[in-house]
Amino acid sequence: MKFELNAQQRTLQGSGASRRLRHANRVPGIVYGGTTAPTMIELPHNDLLLALRKEAFHSSVLTINVDGVVETVLLRDSQMHPYRPLVLHVDFLRVDATHAIHQKVPLHFINAESSPGVKLSGGNVSPAMVEIEVSCLPQDLPVFIEVDLKDLEAGHTIHVSQIVFPKGVKPITHGNDDPVVVSISVKKAVVAEGVEGEEAAPAA
Secondary structure, three states, X not given: OOOEEEEEEOOOOOHHHHHHHHHOOEEEEEEEOOOOOOEEEEEEHXXXXXXXXXXXXXXXXXXXXXXXXXXXXXEEEEEEOOOOOOEEEXXXXXXXXXXXXXXXXEEEEEOOOOOHHHHOOOOEEEEOOOEEEEEEOHHHOOOOEEEEOOOOOOOOEEEHHHOOOOOOOEEOOOOOOOOEEEEEEOOOOOOOOOOOOOOOOOOO
């Protein structure tokens, strides 16, 4: 999925200028990174809000057109109003096609219903991670990573090292860590001991 944004450069800064932009249904933002100086921008609010509601927008290389200058960027941060559907500010990071990027990508768990842990044991899928940070060239960035649960049994886990990553994509972990990604847990039934109708006799 490709995302293209149209923006305009802004010269006025400060909280007062940002408030005026928001009243005009515009969102203040910034494009930074690379060898070019940061560019202060403004974008149409509704277009940006719709894009932010799409999962792929957060893990895709985006195209942004600022007054006719086209750049490729990643979404780095977005600030939302605490309870209103209002975007307050947005940050974009420039990317270079020849340099690897680090980006968090959502995990999609597939075939849970057919896994032995769910189908045979009645277990519940318990994700330990919902996204993972990866390193790759911009053109290799996946929108999401699939984690196949078809062979996962109750009480077992899948670690990062067991995930199949697309070509050119590597997970970023700390040191020799191989964290758990997902497991299937089963609630242990409490079995009452003793014969129905009998009561334990007091000790003599």
